[in-house]
Amino acid sequence: MDNVLEAPPLEESLSGNAIKLRKRLLRNVGQAIADFNMIEDGDTVLVCCSGGKDSYTLLTLLMALRERAPVDFRIIAMNLDQKQPGFPAEVLPAYFESIGVEYRIVTEDTYSIVKEKVPEGKTTCALCSRLRRGIIYRTARELGATKIALGHHREDLLETLFLNMFFGGKIKAMPPKLQSDNGEHIVIRPLAYCAEADVARFARAMDYPIIPCNLCGTQENAQRKQIKALLADWERNFPGRIESLATALQNVVPSHLADGNLFNFKTLDRGAVNGDGDLVFDEEAATTIASPVTETIRWMSRGVEQ
Numbered sequence: 001m002d003n004v005l006e007a008p009p010l011e012e013s014l015s016g017n018a019i020k021l022r023k024r025l026l027r028n029v030g031q032a033i034a035d036f037n038m039i040e041d042g043d044t045v046l047v048c049c050s051g052g053k054d055s056y057t058l059l060t061l062l063m064a065l066r067e068r069a070p071v072d073f074r075i076i077a078m079n080l081d082q083k084q085p086g087f088p089a090e091v092l093p094a095y096f097e098s099i100g101v102e103y104r105i106v107t108e109d110t111y112s113i114v115k116e117k118v119p120e121g122k123t124t125c126a127l128c129s130r131l132r133r134g135i136i137y138r139t140a141r142e143l144g145a146t147k148i149a150l151g152h153h154r155e156d157l158l159e160t161l162f163l164n165m166f167f168g169g170k171i172k173a174m175p176p177k178l179q180s181d182n183g184e185h186i187v188i189r190p191l192a193y194c195a196e197a198d199v200a201r202f203a204r205a206m207d208y209p210i211i212p213c214n215l216c217g218t219q220e221n222a223q224r225k226q227i228k229a230l231l232a233d234w235e236r237n238f239p240g241r242i243e244s245l246a247t248a249l250q251n252v253v254p255s256h257l258a259d260g261n262l263f264n265f266k267t268l269d270r271g272a273v274n275g276d277g278d279l280v281f282d283e284e285a286a287t288t289i290a291s292p293v294t295e296t297i298r299w300m301s302r303g304v305e306q
């Protein structure tokens with residue numbers, strides 16, 4: 001381990017609003033951890049920190065939760081220095097030391113590999129992410145980490161859902177808890193219930209030493225940007241829409257989709273009662289669903305007409 005210090009008290013100087021925000025985020029994270037059994041007694045959680053607002057927030061919240069958690073777990077913060085030009089390598093070690101967290105800095109020049117392998121003008125993110133994932137998994141193995149925590153929040157999950165639907169022909173989001181492809185690691189996303197706006201406001205209040213995310217020179221994925229704008233637009237026009245979409249991720253009704261692998265439509269017949277039967281015209285569905293749907297359809301048709 002690179003260093004271990006005693007933790008100083010956290011967030012002493014937060015304003016009243018920021019304290020409320022912190023409470024809400026802690027509640028969201030605590031709920032996600034409980035709902036998905038993300039952290040268990042004796043776990044070593046490797047928290048991946050990029051220097052962005054999300055991972056700083058994740059680390060702060062997990063450290064705060066550890067203080068009051070009924071289970072005992074260890075946190076190791078990790079940063080991968082990919083040797084991108086201008087990366088301020090001293091920022092994260094100094095921050096980790098200031099908050100007294102165990103940490104590991106891994107330095108691997110994936111930047112040069114990506115530049116060498118990917119033709120000019122092509123997107124570098126796929127190879128870069130693959131390399132990064134391999135290094136994170138290897139580090140988790142070396143440190144004996146039982147969980148790998150990533151800082152994706154609610155909007156990241158939803159953007160991925162729409163990206164997969166629009167461009168991949170799949171209903172598939174980013175799960176709050178995931179087994180790695182070789183079965184060796186468990187990846188958790190404790191911010192899965194946290195709104196991005198809350199995370200951003202909290203990060204501003206905490207005045208984290210943010211490291212810019214465009215050092216590699218690659219622009220943010222254009223399709224993800226579009227989806228982000230679409231979701232933000234929906235939320236602006238119909239506040240609460242994002243919350244409803246996030247809730248929908250936890251209320252999947254296979255009998256009302258069209259995937260024969262999830263629901264056996266072929267053997268569906270009269271007689272046997274199916275608990276998920278047609279609710280379209282039921283009062284409850286009509287009052288809770290029809291109204292916002294109608295608004296959306298009206299609003300979308302306005303967009304089409306304009």
Ligand code: SF4
Binds near residue numbers: 124126129213217219
């Ligand atoms: S934006 Fe840059 S650092 Fe991030 S995944 Fe893409 S290539 Fe890698």
